[in-house]
Amino acid sequence: MRYAILLAYDGTCYGGWQIQKNSITVQEKVEEAAEKIFGRKTTVTASGRTDSGVHAAGQVCHLDAETTIPAEKLADVFNRYLPPDISVLSSAAAPENFDANRSAKKKTYTFRFYLSERRNPLKDRFSVWVKSPLDMSKLRHISGSFVGKHDFKAYCKSGSQVKTTVREVYSVDVFGQADKHSLDVEISVCGGGFLYNMVRTIAGTMINYAEGSLTEEEIARSLKEGDREAVGRTMPAKGLTLESVDYGFPLFK
Numbered sequence: 001m002r003y004a005i006l007l008a009y010d011g012t013c014y015g016g017w018q019i020q021k022n023s024i025t026v027q028e029k030v031e032e033a034a035e036k037i038f039g040r041k042t043t044v045t046a047s048g049r050t051d052s053g054v055h056a057a058g059q060v061c062h063l064d065a066e067t068t069i070p071a072e073k074l075a076d077v078f079n080r081y082l083p084p085d086i087s088v089l090s091s092a093a094a095p096e097n098f099d100a101n102r103s104a105k106k107k108t109y110t111f112r113f114y115l116s117e118r119r120n121p122l123k124d125r126f127s128v129w130v131k132s133p134l135d136m137s138k139l140r141h142i143s144g145s146f147v148g149k150h151d152f153k154a155y156c157k158s159g160s161q162v163k164t165t166v167r168e169v170y171s172v173d174v175f176g177q178a179d180k181h182s183l184d185v186e187i188s189v190c191g192g193g194f195l196y197n198m199v200r201t202i203a204g205t206m207i208n209y210a211e212g213s214l215t216e217e218e219i220a221r222s223l224k225e226g227d228r229e230a231v232g233r234t235m236p237a238k239g240l241t242l243e244s245v246d247y248g249f250p251l252f253k
Contacts, residue, residue: 003071004094004251005044005078007059010085012125012238016052017059023052026086030061033081037074038065047100047245048107051196053237055126058089058244060251062100072253090252098247106170106246108190111203112239116182127184128239132211136176136185139210143172143187145219146202153226155202156195157234165226168192172202188243200235208232 007030015023019031027044034042047060069077074091082088112127114120119129146169153165169191176185187203205222208214209232218230 001066002062002064002094002096002098003074004092004098004100005061005063005075005088006090006252007046007056007061008087008089009056009059010125011050011053011055013085014052016050016054017046018049026050026056026059029083029086030078033078034063034065036081037069037077038067045100047104048194048242050242051237051240054240054242055238056242059242060100060104060245060247062094062098092252094251098251100245103247104193104245105248106190106192107194108188108243108246109194109199110241110243111187111189111199111235112184112241113203113207113235114182114184118181120182123182123184124238126238126241128236130207134207134210135212136174136183136210139185139187139206140174142206142209142216142219143174145216145223146172146189150223151226152195152198152223154222154228154231155198155205157197158228162195165195167194167198174206197234200237200240201231201233203239204235205232207235 009026015025017026019025019027030044034044042063044061044063050056071091071093075088078088113130114123114127115130115134149168151166171190173188176183189199214232221227222230
């Protein structure tokens with residue numbers, strides 16, 4: 001029987017989602033837990049491979065197993081065997097043809113940073129400190145440049161092995177909330193799929209523009225001509241979180 005699980009994890013100590021030889025990964029820990037539960041090696045497939053240091057609030061996975069454990073109780077059983085920085089938030093029976101990766105319609109990522117004169121260690125685990133002055137109106141203005149279908153080859157790591165670098169972005173939203181010492185900013189990007197480093201580079205390009213070190217014309221050229229020199233910096237992984245995955249129907253109650 002096929003099951004779906006909804007995962008949240010702090011990616012700080014992991015080399016990303018996918019199992020690899022030289023780093024501990026989230027998939028490794030989840031599959032170790034699954035083997036203890038079901039008594040055999042079990043492949044757990046995620047909606048996508050979050051990079052090293054990237055977090056998830058709503059990573060969706062599927063797995064196949066034969067068990068008498070009620071589907072909705074699998075979350076609790078998994079959490080007995082998972083480390084504190086990984087948790088299954090919900091579990092459910094899934095359609096037999098459901099594929100967490102291939103069935104995904106939309107994914108939403110949020111990049112978080114904070115504007116402050118001085119670094120705040122309580123914010124540093126899940127967001128990035130930006131000291132430079134930044135024009136929030138410019139940040140919101142440039143967000144629209146990335147919406148639509150574009151060739152994002154300038155926004156992914158060079159040498160990435162993909163069939164096409166064309167991706168469609170459905171929305172880019174900017175939110176800000178001030179406290180006594182800083183302004184917390186979120187850049188939320190929703191799209192059909194993303195290239196390696198794409199969201200972090202979009203965020204860096206938007207920040208560079210809002211700081212005044214990139215022009216709107218340069219950003220337009222980066223999307224039209226794939227000019228890497230017209231793209232901003234790739235922001236650190238710790239500021240990025242996979243928020244949700246949409247399949248066009250509700251998976252979890």
